[in-house]
Amino acid sequence: MKTPKSLEPLVRDGLVDEVVRPLKSGKEAVVYVVQSEGEIRCAKVYKEANKRGFHKQALYQEGRKVRNSRQARAMEKNSRFGRKQQEDVWQNAEVDALYKLSAAGVRVPKPYNFVEGVLLMELVVDEQGSAAPRLNDLTLTHDLAIEYHSHLIKEVVKMLCAGIVHGDLSEFNILIDSVGPVIIDLPQAVDAAANNNASMMLERDVNNLANYFGQFAPELLETNYGKEMWKVYESGHLKPDYLLTGSYKQSEQRSDLNSVMREINDAREDAIRRKYEQIE
Secondary structure, eight states, X not given: OOOOGGGHHHHHTTSOSEEEXXXXXOSSEEEEEEEETTEEEEEEEEOOGGGOOOOOHHHHHTTOOOSOHHHHHHHHHTOHHHHHHHHHHHHHHHHXXXXXXXXXXXXXXXXXXXXTTEEEEEOOBOTTSXXXXXXXXXXXXXXXXXXXXXXXXHHHHHHHHTTEEOSSOSGGGEXXXXXXXXXXXXXXXXXXXXXXXXXXXXXXXXXXXXXXXXXXXXXXXXXXXHHHHHHHHHHTOOOTTOOOOSOOOOOXXXXXXXXXXXXXXXXXXXXXXXXXXXXX
């Protein structure tokens, strides 16, 4: 096929030998099957901000590090340079996450290079060597749903131990290769320690898994791995092999606001009374 303009720099630099065909077009990027260094890989070309369908980026960008104060100021002012820096930070988030998660043993596509807004990475394939299907495209048995769900919960735990929350995990960004689930699409990944929305995003990711797999194994709808996982993470005890139960009980003790306010007022009155006693 004709080389897309976005991939021409990589072809010129010898990073891509040939563009084989388009693979998919999503809300954030267009993905092509390419030949690179004698292997079949994929090239993810990020869309410009005004052409993306991903909303509420501010929630995901909180806590992301920038190179210097000039870059940070430009991003705050939303200048032309600042918008370019925001794009760089957004795209690099996925690249950084892939390298970090791959090193942590999480099943994600192996990254090879990132040049001019194009991410070269492993093409995930099925048993026949074709591009692997999304989880959403499959019909599962009860036992396979239980197996995949259990595996993905362990992957989410490993991700959290590496300090990362996917932020948009669902059946639409999980591929099934010859071995099992592979997690993809991470430009919205957040720093678990630096983003105030991380716990909410983690719980949503985990609930998405329960709701999807619950179609085939209804007992999964009763699990509550998200809150349990975050509680253990906050305690500092979460490890990649930590055995979760899937249950979480919130404290049944509720603060009596009126009682608390009475105690505060009584303490204030006591303080005033003691002050006047000292004066007298």
